[in-house]
Amino acid sequence: MAESKNFAAPRTGAEVLLAKDLRKFYGPREALKGLSFSLKAGRILGFLGPNGAGKTTAIRILTTILQPDAGQFFVDNISSEYPNEIRRRIGVLPESLGFHKQMTGLECLVFFARLYGCSATAAKSNGLSLLKDVGLEQRAKSLVGSYSRGMRQRLGIARALVNDPAVVFLDEPTLGLDPRGQRELLELVQRISAERNVGIVLCSHDLPEVESVCDDVVILSLGQVVASGTVDDVIGHGQSRKSGAMQKSSVRIKVPAELVAQAEKALEAMSSVAQVIFTNEMGGWLRVELESALDGRQNQIKNKMLEALIRADIPVLGFEAEGSRLQDVFLQLTNN
């Protein structure tokens, strides 16, 4: 929007969101137990947690809908003591996304831009440009009621950007979208983060999605942060925790369902394999536990397992080290 040009965009890498020891009580129950994290401009942060972990409370506090009982946060250097100013620097795509269905996509964006102090002309040109950014320029004058779910999510993202925010909160943006819609939306989120240099907080229960688009991650459990950092760091931390606790590593191998028994036999014949378990997942996944005290030789053993399967004429459809995915770490850390 025209007015926003007067405001300096955050520097790349500058901290645009800093939460410091946020606490919230509902009666005697402490829903947030000292939430602290930070987000830099141009990065996407996955905000994760099981149901009841305090995610919604945290997001509502950070978007000024709720007030914290203790702690402080800053958006683009503005303290939470100034909620009105914070609202000028954030954009939000709420999970429960609603629109006035009798308005067109463009009218909707113009309305919100004007609430941010934009003139009617500037709001219109800004709205058209945003609709183009999210791929809705052809439907600018169609009623929102005629939009598909995916189009409404895109419009919601455009609406979250009308004030040229420093931080954008996206709550379950891909919920209810088909796989293609999910992929397109996530690509859009990555593009926005990079092109506009905004910090994005992405709340999602879809962990592969978070792993694929996020740079950083915060995992909440029972109101407190149980892991935070870059996605790789958090996964690495989970792996080291696991190996420290169990002294045993495992891999998951996918073979054709009809060859599961044959594969089990081939792998059990190996001396370094402690146990082979059929996981009952779709498509023939096997969980192979390796013997302990294989320090430094895990990769060698993994290669030998693959070799054994190929020799037995069993196609390997999937192979992954267990604990190497965000989902594994999440389950491990939030297993209360």
Place this chain on the structure above:
Amino acid sequence: MSDKENLSYMQVSSPAVVTRKRSSRATPAWWVIFTRELQQLWLGGKAPLLLFAFFVLQSMLTYFLASNTSDPTPPKEMVYFTLQNAIAFGLLIGLLTGADAISGERERLTLESLLLTPASRRQIVIGKFLAGISPWPVALAISIPFLAVVAQGDEVLGPAVLWGTLVGSMLAMSFVCLGMLASLFSNSNKTSLSISLTLYIIMFIPTQLQGGAQKGTMGYLLKRVNPMESVNHFLENVLVNNRAAERMAPWLASPIILAIIVYVLLFLYTIPELGLDVEEMGIFRWGGRRHEDLL
């Protein structure tokens, strides 16, 4: 920079330092909301539909009053009946419009987006209130030709329009506020409309009873307490019985008190608590049942 350093650096930042420069000619948020609401109310068809129903009702009433030649009603009484009907229907329209204001946004899941903008809660409510009272002047304007027809040249027309405008507007604004209060405390339009209509019926039914139905001290008290009845009593005496308005002024006490109560409740007490849902509003923080949903 460590978190600690960052915090101390950020604490010195205030909006005075970093506030975005906004257009000096920026339209106030309440006006933006008011125009959007007006558009939805009038172009969306709700207000025209209600006013069309009002027009039909007024036409029928006027026809029956004016065509009754066997037992003709005096023009003054016909004017009073027509005005009474106009006010009663105008109040209903105001109440229905107000009842949709907040709960409608909650139901359509659009309130959160509105609360996330820099528009203050007061600006949101003011914009909606102004749009909510917009059908009343139109209803009044529609009534004037009917009043003129039934007045049949009687001088009562002028005072009827004057007092109708004054007391009708006061009541109409109060009823919009009343509807909005019901809406603020409801998560759905169904609840809000039920509350509003119940309140309306409680006030409206006594106005339809014969004069002798409310006798004794209790009847008198109920008449004084009910704003719709008080206003009718005031108008009847001023327009039909030629009583001085100053003498009948005490009958305007209950609509004035109602106006004060609803304005204070809506604009001073309730607005700051406007939340995403009723249970989140401060005055409803008696338990944690709904808070489970927030976690």
